[in-house]
Amino acid sequence: MSNWQSVADVNDVPEGGTLVVDGGSHPVCLYNLGGEIFATHDTCSHGQASLGDGFIVDDCEIECPLHQGTFDIRTGKAKALPCKVDIASYPVKIEAGKVFIQI
Numbered sequence: 001m002s003n004w005q006s007v008a009d010v011n012d013v014p015e016g017g018t019l020v021v022d023g024g025s026h027p028v029c030l031y032n033l034g035g036e037i038f039a040t041h042d043t044c045s046h047g048q049a050s051l052g053d054g055f056i057v058d059d060c061e062i063e064c065p066l067h068q069g070t071f072d073i074r075t076g077k078a079k080a081l082p083c084k085v086d087i088a089s090y091p092v093k094i095e096a097g098k099v100f101i102q103i
């Protein structure tokens with residue numbers, strides 16, 4: 001079942017940066033990679049850290065601000081220890097300047 005939610009204006013997601021939005025039951029982190037928007041669960045799977053406070057590294061990974069584990073922004077896959085458990089990633093579409101995520 002399709003359940004698209006409008007969560008932000010696309011211009012609010014800085015290029016090369018992040019924006020944390022309300023995903024309903026939990027926060028979601030949006031990323032702007034060269035003008036393309038991606039979305040993952042905002043909470044690190046290793047601890048209670050907001051990935052939106054982290055840094056984008058290697059063009060497509062988010063580095064957790066707490067212990068520097070990383071995830072692939074495009075898939076949510078855990079890439080560097082201490083992160084071992086993947087985080088959810090969500091389909092994104094842009095319509096009329098708004099970011100929609102399917103969650």
Ligand code: FES
Pocket residue numbers: 044045046047048049064065066067068069082083
């Ligand atoms: S809380 Fe994210 S790496 Fe530990």
